[in-house]
Amino acid sequence: MNIKLLQLLNGAEDKYPHTLEQKFPHVFKKIMELWGLSEINQYFIDLMLHSRAEQREGFPLEAAKEILDLSLIHDEQAKAKQLKSKAY
Numbered sequence: 294m295n296i297k298l299l300q301l302l303n304g305a306e307d308k309y310p311h312t313l314e315q316k317f318p319h320v321f322k323k324i325m326e327l328w329g330l331s332e333i334n335q336y337f338i339d340l341m342l343h344s345r346a347e348q349r350e351g352f353p354l355e356a357a358k359e360i361l362d363l364s365l366i367h368d369e370q371a372k373a374k375q376l377k378s379k380a381y
Contacts, residue, residue, distance in 0.1 A: 295321075301328060301370075308366060310359035317356060324363060337364040 294309060302308045313321045320340065327333035340352075340360050352360065 295325065298325060298328075302366065308362055310356075310363060312353070312355045313359050317352070320356075320360075328367065333367055334364075337367075 294306075295314065299306070299309060310321065310324075313324070323336060324333065327336055337360060341357070341364075343351075351357070
């Protein structure tokens with residue numbers, strides 16, 4: 294379990310992306326690299342939408358759910374950060 298990500302998830306182990314970490318380590322690594330950056334939003338979109346010429350199998354349901362959950366969590370954190378910075 295990645296301690297940094299668990300901290301970003303405020304310790305919410307039920308939101309931890311075990312499937313991504315185990316079965317799609319390249320995706321997990323990229324999400325960790327982009328976390329906190331605006332580029333992560335496009336990465337989440339690219340993961341979930343078919344945009345390549347060749348056919349792709351897609352993610353299993355559990356991995357897709359983890360991607361969606363991480364996207365929503367990241368979005369909430371980004372909005373909270375914006376509100377906090379506007380308050381100052």
